[in-house]
Amino acid sequence: MDAIKAAILAGADAVYCGLDKFNARNRATNISFQQLQGILRLAHQHNCAIYITLNILIIDSEIPALFKLLNKLVNTSIDGIIIQDLGLFYLLHKYFPSLEIHASTQLTTHNEGQIPFLGQLHAERVNLSREMNLKEIKSLSRLAHKNNISTEVFVHGSNCLSFSGACYMSSVINGNSGNRGRCSQPCRDQYITTAAGKNYPLNLKDLSAFYELQELAEAGVDSLKIEGRIKKYDYVFTIVKTWREQLDAYQNNSALSADNSALFKVFNRDFSNGLLKGELHKELFIDNPRDHSIQHLSEIQDFSNAEDQENAALAFYKEKEALKKAVLTKINNCSIEKGALSIKVSGKKGFPLKIQVKSPEESFEMYSSLPLKETQKNQLDKHQILKRLKSINDTAFEINHLDLKGLDPNVFIPFNELTALKKRILYVLMNNRDFIEPIPHPVLTKPIPCPTKPRLSVLCSSANELRLFQQTKASLYYQLPNSLGAESAHLLLLFKENPRLIPWFPSIIIGDDYENAVTFLREANPRQIVTNNTGIAFEAYKMGIPWIAGPYLNIVNSFSLISLKENFHCKGAFISNELNQEQIKRIKRPENFELYFSIFHPMVLMTCRQCLFHQVSGCEKNLHNNSCQNNCEKSKSITNLRGESFFIEKSKGNLHTIYAEKHYLNTGIIKDIPDHFSNFMIDLRKIKTNTQIKKDPLELIALFENCLHDAPRAIEQLHKYIYPSSFLPYRNGI
Secondary structure, eight states, X not given: OHHHHHHHHHTOSEEEEOBSSSOSOTTSOOBOHHHHHHHHHHHHHTTOEEEEEEOSOOOGGGHHHHXXXXXXXXXXXXXXXXXXXXXXXXXXXXXXXXXXXXXXXXXXXXSTTHHHHHHHTTOXXXXXXXXXXXXXXXXXXXXXXXXXXXEEEEEEEOOOXXXXXXXXXXXXXXXXXXXXXXXXXXXXXXXXXXXXXXXXXXXXXXXXXXXXXXXXHHTTOOEEEEOOTTOOHHHXXXXXXXXXXXXXXXXXXXXOOOOXXXXXXXXXXXXXXXXXXXXEEGGGBOSOOSOOHHHXXXXXXXXXXXXXXXXXXXXXXXXXXXXXXHHHHHHHTXXXXXXXXXXXXXXXXXXXXXXXXXXXXXXXXXXXXXXXXXXXXXXXXXXXXXXHHGGGGGTTEEEEEEEEEEEOSSEEXXXXXXXXXXXXXHHHHTTSOOOOOOOOOOOOOOOOOOSSOOEEEEEEOSHHHHHHHTTSSSEEEEEOOSOOGGGHHHHHHHHHHOTTEEEEEOSXXXXXXHHHHHHHHHHHOOSXXXXXXXXXXXXXXXXXXXXXXXXXXXXXXXXXXXXXXXXXXXXXXXXXXXXXXXXXXXXXXXXXXEEEEEXXXXXXXXXXXXXXXXXXXXXXXXXXXXXHXXXXXXXXXXXXXXXXXXXXXXXXXXXXXXXXXXXXXXXXXXXXXXXXXXXXXXXXXXXXXXXXXXXXXXXXXXXXXXXXXXXXXXXXXXXHHEESEEOHHHHHOO
């Protein structure tokens, strides 16, 4: 609450804040619905918008509670909602179209196909991926504006190592999904010292674009976003105030400040703008996750002795305490109380009922359309009137005085007439907006059983694997790289020669790589594709190519399936591997739609644009560039202090990927949830983990086929030949 007040008082144009459910900051002290009303009142008095964060994945069992909340939010003066879940886009547009929708950075928006994709889902603002450089931001902003969408870009605060929304590290390791707001930040943990001499090899510096304001404006960015999650009020006040002054200077055509010293006086891990500048150098990292403020002080003042350094540190802490005290005084003088309403009810038999309302801002009166009647029972009294008017207390106002002195005794008016008066009062209090009656949550029919036995599909990534797998009857997927580069012609020929082959598009495809991927899709014109990227999904939809939503689109509810089918003619979808058995069972398959599930694969923990080998093994290049992207092939492992190993792989044309120490193997789902899936997939790419596979690929495929056909001992044999493995996400869920 104090941080929200601090942001408003420091001059924020808008604040994103989470309620106590459905937001991506579960570790924060979030606010109640009643507190929200006071916040709205305070913010709007300061010309500050309030956006509510519902930016997590929503599972089917939560839909009733979600609708209960949305039915309340739609009758507040909130300015918008930021979301991640594809099913929630569908539900908001269909049932709550008056709510403005912002697409969260968790949707990993980084290419030109994703903008119209989100536009078709009725997003009005898109938070771009934090990994974008200025050139890419300019291109995406220009396209967004053509689609009547505004863009928002992070300019200050914590950086995630992974593309947001594409990180499963906390989920796989601790059962705390970042897609549910429970990230435990294992990337910032200490690891056994690497060959490059780093103890925190995955720890990034904080982002600061303080000196790039003009370039961001010229790139067409509409909104600058400060990351303030779980930060204290003095941090929020200092950062917002500093940025507010810089932005005011820009808008007033004044000289921009060259002094960012205030930003170092609150928590920071040092700053970098390398991602924004497109400079993927080793200076993006810092080998210490704690506050860098004192270290920065030492660096800029270059103390000659320890005593001077200690005195400077004491003076710094004293300054910080003075700042805290000053900000706290401002906050404590800032009320988030609701507006007090005084209501006077009067009327005589045979005349209309009169209700006079007085708020801190205005006074008005209403009259009933029917006259009061005399009665000996159900007469109007304080209890009856408060019962009919109580929903007024769910607004930014609260009834604190009710005067019935002018009301005749033993009079009556139909309760629906009182309800109509309440709606008219709410219309005025809600700035001339109609009160929206609660909408019941949609109830889907029972799951439609899959009409056929599940089939097997195999994912590969090399021509050698493909030649081997051609001997099987399984469907064959071929993993395309993040960057096709010079391989495009070779891959086109591969697909022309192998019409059975189904392209598998990765999650991240940026800039020119995206244009190349679209060209490849058009020229290959495959019979169908699997895509983990919504931009490619949109292109396939436009071209009329049947497409399947891949597992890294993280589909977790039935309404996401409906949305993909109705909006983009999606043929089928993989269900997220983050879900547990009960959560998967609740998902209902739309008619003429196929469900897929990956039962064996190396577990991706994160996908990164930065070079991780700078920190792990060292690298002779200071900058990661297109040549590195297309040509580098390396793999290393790191181990945390609990003895858990993680495998870093960089293959030609691909981004850096971190894998868990064991492969995922889940044969239980075949019997646990029968008649649910059309297809089970196994990933036989040669990705190194600690899992040992003691059968050749063709024998493995035969064993998995036997599992699907209930062959005796097939499951037992698989677990004998694939060891160790894990299916913790299937137990934990999200």
